[in-house]
Amino acid sequence: MTSLDELPIRDDLRGLEPYGAPHLHLPVELNVNENTHPIPEDVARDIIESIARELITVNRYPDREFTALRESLAGYLEGTEPGSGITREHIWAANGSNEILQQILMAFGGPGRSVLGFPPTYSMHSIIAKGTGTEWIAGERDPGFLISPSTAVEWIQKTTPDVVFFCAPNNPTGTALGLDTIRAAYDAFDGIVVVDEAYAEFAPAGEPTALSLLEGRPRLIVSRTMSKAFAFAGARLGYLAADPAVTDALRLVRLPYHLSALTQAAAVAALAHAPEMLAMVDDIKAQRDRMVEELTALGYSPWPTAANFVLFGGVDEPEALWQQLLDRGIIIRNLSIPGHLRVSAGTAAETTAFLDAMRELTPPRP
Ligand SMILES: *Cc1c(COP(=O)(O)O)cnc(C)c1O
Numbered sequence: 552m553t554s555l556d557e558l559p560i561r562d563d564l565r566g567l568e569p570y571g572a573p574h575l576h577l578p579v580e581l582n583v584n585e586n587t588h589p590i591p592e593d594v595a596r597d598i599i600e601s602i603a604r605e606l607i608t609v610n611r612y613p614d615r616e617f618t619a620l621r622e623s624l625a626g627y628l629e630g631t632e633p634g635s636g637i638t639r640e641h642i643w644a645a646n647g648s649n650e651i652l653q654q655i656l657m658a659f660g661g662p663g664r665s666v667l668g669f670p671p672t673y674s675m676h677s678i679i680a681k682g683t684g685t686e687w688i689a690g691e692r693d694p695g696f697l698i699s700p701s702t703a704v705e706w707i708q709k710t711t712p713d714v715v716f717f718c719a720p721n722n723p724t725g726t727a728l729g730l731d732t733i734r735a736a737y738d739a740f741d742g743i744v745v746v747d748e749a750y751a752e753f754a755p756a757g758e759p760t761a762l763s764l765l766e767g768r769p770r771l772i773v774s775r776t777m778s779k780a781f782a783f784a785g786a787r788l789g790y791l792a793a794d795p796a797v798t799d800a801l802r803l804v805r806l807p808y809h810l811s812a813l814t815q816a817a818a819v820a821a822l823a824h825a826p827e828m829l830a831m832v833d834d835i836k837a838q839r840d841r842m843v844e845e846l847t848a849l850g851y852s853p854w855p856t857a858a859n860f861v862l863f864g865g866v867d868e869p870e871a872l873w874q875q876l877l878d879r880g881i882i883i884r885n886l887s888i889p890g891h892l893r894v895s896a897g898t899a900a901e902t903t904a905f906l907d908a909m910r911e912l913t914p915p916r917p
Pocket of ligand 1: 584646647648649650673718722747749775776777778779784787788789
């Protein structure tokens with residue numbers, strides 16, 4: 552067998568590691584921030600009917616502009632943030648927001664260009680940067696994983712990137728990001744500002760998101776996904792809201808017909824049930840808050856979180872604890888942040904199983 556090293560692969564890909572969250576099937580899976588609730592049955596039936604109708608014409612290429620889907624997504628966003636003025640012209644979609652981010656870097660990054668991010672953050676940001684030949688610049692956060700406006704501006708001035716990636720709320724820390732930081736970053740250079748809002752629906756209700764900043768900021772892109780709040784990770788549907796000129800840029804790099812007719816049909820049907828699909832969000836937030844409370848009581852140090860997961864410190868041996876939980880059929884995430892582990896909020900039963908195991912595995916503190 553040939554090893555990767557022997558292939559004439561691009562020099563800048565040599566020695567890199569692929570995205571590698573362990574993909575194990577266990578009774579309690581709280582490791583990749585999925586929505587742990589299944590799709591409600593009536594919604595599933597509508598999705599199946601919608602896919603079935605589409606299947607009859609699947610001999611033809613799908614709508615390359617996914618017009619109906621963009622209309623549905625715009626309606627959904629305008630509903631969650633009234634007055635943001637988002638129409639289907641502002642929307643673009645792809646197979647997961649990872650593909651959205653990849654298309655953004657294909658259009659606005661690439662060889663000779665750079666993207667600034669602020670670790671610890673979503674590991675795919677740097678992996679997508681490398682895959683598209685874009686130099687990844689790791690900025691630094693303030694204490695508490697925060698990014699103040701002046702910190703963002705200093706890093707932009709110091710490193711002159713072409714693109715800046717923010718993640719709000721941030722994965723894996725759960726940290727919220729102030730709109731003042733996004734505004735300051737935007738004004739600090741002429742490049743593209745991307746706000747990855749994969750977890751926006753889990754943030755405190757009623758607080759404006761980066762969508763509220765789009766008006767008058769043609770270089771700002773807000774990336775969203777149906778993977779988390781919408782319980783649609785397996786269907787692969789990510790999207791963005793931005794100035795229509797941004798979507799024109801992405802048309803230059805996307806593959807024709809990149810969104811299958813079946814994906815489009817499934818997503819449109821699911822979006823028609825947005826309130827029902829999102830009914831679990833409040834539940835999940837309650838389980839997350841329960842985790843924060845009980846982990847604190849056990850002597851751990853969970854960070855404030857506005858997402859559907861909790862990063863907690865105070866773990867003496869993260870790898871050992873991760874393994875002991877695994878032995879009990881519970882998988883969470885070890886991100887190699889010293890003294891920390893991350894756990895996704897589950898259903899009430901899953902959360903109970905996790906907390907019971909943690910109680911058992913935590914030695915009494917002196
Ligand atoms: C989970 C996650 C995504 C989702 O990616 P999809 O490709 O839409 O499934 C995007 N960004 C962040 C920060 C995430 O944690």
